[in-house]
Amino acid sequence: MARVRLEHVTKRYDDQGEIVTAVDDMNLDIDHGEFICFVGPSGCGKSTTMETIAGLTIPTEGEVHIGDREVTNLPPKDRGIAMVFQNIALFPHMDVYDNISFGLRLRDYPQDEIDRRVERAADIVQLEGMLDRMPDEMSGGQRQRVAIARAIVREPDVFLMDEPLANLDAKLKVHMRTELQRLHKELDTTIIYVTHDQEEAMTLSDRIAVLNSGSLQQIDPPLTCYNEPDNLFVAGFIGSPSMNFISGTVGESAIETPNFSLAFDPATVEGLGVGDEVTIGIRPEDIYPGEFRNEIRDPSSLISARVDILEPMGDEIFAYMLLAEGETSMDQKQTTNNQLLMSIEPDSEIQEEEDIEVAIDRRNVHIFDSATGDALVHKLEPVGSDTGVTGREAESDD
Structure with missing residues (x-):
């Protein structure tokens, strides 16, 4: 043998x-x-x-x-x-x-x-x-x-x-x-x-x-x-295009990032507490245009974004989005925290430079320890209603 x-x-x-x-x-x-x-x-x-x-x-x-x-x-x-x-x-x-x-x-x-x-x-x-x-x-x-x-x-x-x-x-x-x-x-x-x-x-x-x-x-x-x-390395290496990574801080009922909140109960993860630094991992195929939010079994709040670049791939389109205003010029710094990559249907009518809303399928969200890179959870537990809009639109409403 x-x-x-x-x-x-x-x-x-x-x-x-x-x-x-x-x-x-x-x-x-x-x-x-x-x-x-x-x-x-x-x-x-x-x-x-x-x-x-x-x-x-x-x-x-x-x-x-x-x-x-x-x-x-x-x-x-x-x-x-x-x-x-x-x-x-x-x-x-x-x-x-x-x-x-x-x-x-x-x-x-x-x-x-x-x-x-x-x-x-x-x-x-x-x-x-x-x-x-x-x-x-x-x-x-x-x-x-x-x-x-x-x-x-x-x-x-x-x-x-x-x-x-x-x-x-x-x-x-x-x-x-x-x-x-x-x-x-x-x-x-x-x-x-x-x-x-x-x-x-x-x-x-x-x-x-x-x-x-x-x-x-x-x-x-x-x-x-x-x-x-x-861990973060395997998550980023396996999958093409790569997983989205966004840094966040654990709150009492959500993970807070610079541009949106993701409903989350820290009690569901042993050893994780309020104030801990984590990294959210989201595959491009687990992000959806806002109009499809009601078709997601456990959707996040709507997140406002601006479409930066579209890459038609034949059977899908990769939409590179910016979550913060003023980051569209080539000479300005872009970080993983203000970018999202979404995979959409090839017949989508989304256009570059368009302001849109997107939702994340919470069932497939990964959470990693920012210090060690180790995976903490691969599927968020349902937390009830998670509605509303976060990001650029929410700021404009204030």
């Missing part, structure tokens, strides 16, 4: 006298047959973690287990793994058959076994009839399938894939994502996949491991990371 475990794995480098921690006390337990994606910003440690599993990097501390063996100090060839890299790196002077079978021929496999494995791999990745082609006669997607077939013939316990789709165009990426899902079902083996593209992670994986600054932030199924992020 190709279970993969990392136990307190740490990797430090000496960078011209400065000690840099690339991976910090990493603990992971990946079951046989799982598809796990490592995601995070550049430099977060995801590739170093992958290289540690592969044996390309030896950890400073900790242990690596694959199956029932500790492999921390074993070379890559003895770990039962196969890798697919961002750089496809096919031999340009060899045809597809020779590229796929190269590793087997180096290990002196019998010719009939090589033929069997190459034919099976070519069938899995749909390269039938192409085994005599040269790499320069193939598309990018076909060459990537050759690289995957070259890994399949090894019949490894674990596949390690380091951003294998990064160099493909958008349409081909979508196609290859489907191919990888089909491949995973066909092979029923463990796949560990590194990507900075959260869309790939959300669509491909059984679980996502979110990394930042060498530390594991959260490892959960994609929708859990999306709907119940453990």
